[in-house]
Amino acid sequence: MTINPEVKDISTDYEYGWSNPEKYAFKAPRGLSREVVEMISKAKDEPQWMLDFRLKALDIFYSKPMPTWGADLSGLNLDEIYYYIKPEGMNARSWDDVPDDVKKTFERLGIPEAERAALAGVGAQYESEMVYHNLKEEWEKLGVVFLSIEDGLRQYPDLFREHFATIVPPEDNKFAAVNSAVWSGGSFVYVPKGVKVDIPLQTYFRINAESSGQFERTLIIIDEGAQAHYIEGCTAPAYNSDSFHSGVIEIVVKEGARFRYSTIQNWSHNVYNLVTQRAAVYGNGVMEWVDGNLGSKVTMKYPACYLLEDGARGEILSIAMAGRGQHQDAGGKIVHFAPNTSGSIVSKSISKDSGRSSYRGLVKIYEGARNAKTNVECDALLLDEEARTDTYPYIEIEEKTARVGHEATVSKINDEQILYLQSRGLTGDQAAGLIVRGFIEPIAKELPLEYAVELNRLIELEMEGSVG
Amino acid sequence: MTSPDPQPKTTQPSPHQIEIRDLHASVGDLPILKGINLIVPRGELHAVMGPNGNGKSTLAKVIVGDPEYTVTGGEVLVDGVNILEMEPDERARLGVFLAFQYPVEIPGVTIANFLRLAMQARKAEGEEVSFTEFYGKLLAALKTLEWDESIVERYLNAGFSGGEKKRNEILQMLMLDPSYIIMDETDSGLDVDALKIVARGVNSMRGPGLGGLIITHYQRLLDYIVPDKVHIIVDGKVVQSGGPELAQKLDTEGYDWVKELATA
Structure with a gap:
């Protein structure tokens, strides 16, 4: 693989900063417009309702101001972004059918190897589209569905429409709106009642082109008593100009089901990563988010668990590492709608050089959610004097029987610990x-x-x- | 050539010993060590005693390379090499080991993982600590210390009692095979059973390959680890050296008479 000479090495120790020459089937013009949205919808040969949904979302996007309550987004120029880039070759079920340089990219990232060794299914997204998606036969036989989101819409139109945008509607926030307008790629997962997929499904997201946006949309439905674990990984080349990633992840965990969604986000340090991920959890279901934010320039990401029925449980483990020039604004949300629901948020952040980590979290307990309890623990580690950390815990309780704990610590690596280990x-x-x-x-x-x-x-x- | 070498010293192999030459050190502007001289050959354990606040622990910290202390003069030679300009980890890799008076807690790092890394740090590049080497050694060490194997899955000193922390120092000592040990008041806060276990660990390592300093305020530990020599530090200097009987004398007569030595 040749390394694109135009790629400037922004962060010298970022090892995924190489890129391929740009070879695309189709690339929409820069910027966002009604035409671009129509172009995307047409390229995907979508039903009319989806085009209508996209256009409505576009209006919502225009009507909402940029959020100013979180990280600094003033450097993000939405008019410079390419909103849709269709790679050559689409959604193969065999790596042999993936175009060579794209295949080599994923080989270099170790994806096919990991698939053979330890995964139930793998998806790979390159720019705006899934270029590969495959589920091992044993799981397919049990009725597990693991498809690109577009194939999900085509092959399971009713199930898709029943849940799509019900958990994260376009009105939710400006970036959910932009995703709703231009979404492309992502996974559609359905695990039937009682089926326990005991090895992970994984999707890997790769941005290659400069100034490009990636707007994947993932919809996961875990039926009653079923279990699964889904992992997403992401990297991009290190360009001097910024890229934009804004995914929307919607998850339904039905009664007695259990689901874990793990992210190891390692975008290059020129990516704005503004993601909305949310799970609706029904009776005695368990949702776990494991959210690792290491890369990106700015991340704003607060995985959420909406605990909708009795006994539902949500757990969020969040880890953030912010180095020079990075701001990780991460955390989680637990919202209790029903009695006997429980939650936990554990957040750990590490900041070094001029990096900044913020914990931002919401615990909300609605009236009537009797005996709801949530515990929040956030620990920040500062590695030097320049680094910065902040905590923004929002706690809203309408229910007298609620129990909410919140603990926060900030520590520095202490010299005695270093000496002790050095002395060994x-x-x-x-x-x-x-x-x-x-x-x-x-x-x-x-x-x-x-x-x-x-x-x-x-x-x-x-x-x-x-x-x- | 028949005449003898005019400078035989330079061609002799370095002596296997720790030699402390006129060592001066301070904390901030406050001088603590005011000219320590000591030689501890490999094969011998020397007790360092003295009243509290007179420089015993400072000596230990300076030898290990604690940046809190500033060396203002003198040398510490380990097998003939001055270590005072070295990083603490380089000193460790030369074979110097300090059993800390107050071992720190490192949450999230299991003892097993830590021990393996510390052993690995002593290997040459490309050499790996083998599983059999690690595990064999570990089982033997745990047996000596009457510790269950499950202890190594706990996080390093996290939530340990004072006695467990001290025992863990000896476990590390047994695993890392130092040439020179410095035990900084390892006996403080130990009950007699724990003291015996710690002593058994140290005694199991004694032999021609091990030298070191046992810093203590009390005779008690020396009943179990009998020193080859005893030195008394008062006001940052060694004021008296002798055999084990010196420790006995301190035990019966207290420290008043040695304080007078320092002012004499």
Whole structure:
């Protein structure tokens, strides 16, 4: 694979910063317009209702101001973005049918290898479209559906329409609106009643072109008593101009079902990552978000659990690492609508150089959600004097029987810990890395082994030279 | 050539010993060590005693390389090499080990993982700590310390009692095979059973390959780890050296008479 000479290495230790020459079947003009939206819908040969939905969402997008309550988005120029880039080759079921340079990209990212070793199904998105999607036969036989979102709409129109945009409607926020208008790619997953998919499904998102936007839309339905684990990973080349990623993830966890959604987000440091992910959880269902934010320039992402029926449970594990020039504004939301619902948010952030991590979280307990309880724990680790961390906990309680705990700590790597580890032979960098790994261990241990290893490796890369 | 080498010292192999030469150190502007001189050959354990606040622990911290302390003069030679300009980890890899008076807690890092990394740090590039080497050594060490294997899955010192922390220092010592140990008041806060276990761990390592300093305020530990020599530090200097009987004398007569030595 040749490395595009135009790629400027912004972050020297970002190892996924290479890119392919741009070869596309179709690329919409820069900027957002009614024409672009119509173009996308036409390219996908969609039913009329979807085009109507997109156009309505576009109006909502125009009507909403840019949010100013969170990270600084003033550098994001929405008129410069390419909203739709269709790669050559589409949605193959075999890697042999994926165009060569795209296939090599994913090989270089280790995706086909991981698929063979440890995954039930794999999806791969390149720019705006899924270029590969495959589910192992044993799961297909049990009725598990794992498709690109477009195929989901074509092959399961009723199930799709029943849930699509019901959990994250376009009115939710400006970025949910832009996604609703121009969405493309993402996964459609259905796990039938009682089926337990015990190895993960994974989708990998890759942006390649400069100034491009990726707006994947994922809809996952876990039927009664079923179980599954879905993992998403993301990287992009390191360009000097900014890219924009704004996904919408909607999840339905039905009665007694259990679902985990894990993200290891490692976008290059020129990506604005503004994502809305939300799960509706029904009676005694369990939803777990494991959210790792390592890359991107700015991330705003607050995975949410709406606990809709008795006994539903939501858990959010959030980890953020902010280095020079990065702002990770992450956290989670637990909203209790029903009695005996429970939740937990554990957030760990690490900030170094001029990096900034913010925990932003909402716990809301509606009246009538008797005996609801949620515990929030957020710990921030600062590696130097320049780094910054903030906590924005929003707690709204309308119910007298509610129990909500909130604990927050801010710590620095302490010199005594470094000395102790150094006195055993570890270098200063190794010592600091080990302390950081220990700090995130409660979250790393929840990941499948190879992801925990990858997370630790990425953090070690980020840590190099951080202790003098 | 028949005449003897005029400078035999330079061609002799470095002596296997820690030699502390006229060591001065301070915390901030406050001088603590005011000219320590000591030689501890490999194969010997020396007790360092003295009243509190006179520089015993400072000596330990300076040898290990704690940046809180500023060395204002002198040398510490380990097998002939001055270590005072080295990073703490380089000193460790030379074989110096400090059993801390107050071991710190490192949450999220299991003892097993940490021990493996620390052993790995002593290996040459490309050499791996084998599972059999690690596990064999670990089982032996745990047996000596009467510790269940499950302890190594706990996070390093996190939530440990004082006694467990001290025992964990000895576990690390057994695993890392140092050439020189410095035990900084390891006996403080230990009951007699824990003291015996710690002593058993140290005694199991004694031999021609191990030298070190046992810093303590009390005779008690020295009943179980009998030192080859005893040095008394008062006001940042060694004021008296002798055999184990010196520790006995301190135990019966207290420290008043040595304080007079310092002012004499």
